Amino acid sequence: MKGIIAFLAVSMTASYALADTGSAPITGNVQSRCIITTDTVGVYGNPNAYTLTTSASDGGVLPVIRFDVTLADAYYAQVTTPTEFTSSPSLSDTVSWTGTTEVKAVSDATNMGDYETNKTTFGSTTQYDLTATGSTWFKSTSVATYGGNKAFPGGAYSATVEAKCIAQ
């Protein structure tokens, strides 16, 4: 009796397995997309009383943003450096801002090598035409100088870098 049950169980399992091997559909849907990734959040260094800068040589940390695209010639990358503090102690004088954005690294040096030379800058925004698929890392420098070289009041300061990926 046990033998019959075992035989039936084995034959049924085998027939299901055979049925399964007939077709194994795999479906997928790939869409073009742009992904913005914050690789490093920047930190302001304070080389003197009236300057805050993300420059590494002045004790800061450069913010690094990565753009991943899966379709060539489909997106613009725009990186805008800060022009105001998002939070700070009360400031009685004006703050002058400067900022630059550069390509830090690319995943495809052959097809992305000209990103830096072909960039356009307007105001505090730098725009890149993402002409190849892959990843591009951008680094931004932000410098804030307090009016009349006065000392920044003590307290916490924060500012925001804006990264935009715009479909063409």
Added chain:
Amino acid sequence: MYRSVIFALFLFLTTVTSHAHEMIPTYPKFNSSFMDGLLVTTMELFNKRSDVGYYEVAVFDKDFNAIPFVSSYTVYKVDYLQRVKFEIYIRIQDEPNVTYICSRSRVLEQRVSNTSVTSTICSKVKR
């Protein structure tokens, strides 16, 4: 030997510190909706930014002037590693001008660090 260790360390650090924002489709298309005079499209947001929990959506023309739209919310709560699908409704008469649908990360004030990064992704409407 050292190269592979450094590369592994780099990958580990990159994975640990990365925060990403994604929105699809890149080229959405508006279709007729169940309401007369309104067109609809569906978008999907994916939040891989652990520092962000809210995304604001907006509709713009080619010069990035705001265009009125209707959605369940204008600011969506999207938890870390969560996907959210949402519908955007526009008026038929606005359709020729609608060019971009954008989502922008919103950082809570108490979470703002020394410098933070606001990410914006804009899809372009397909005609």
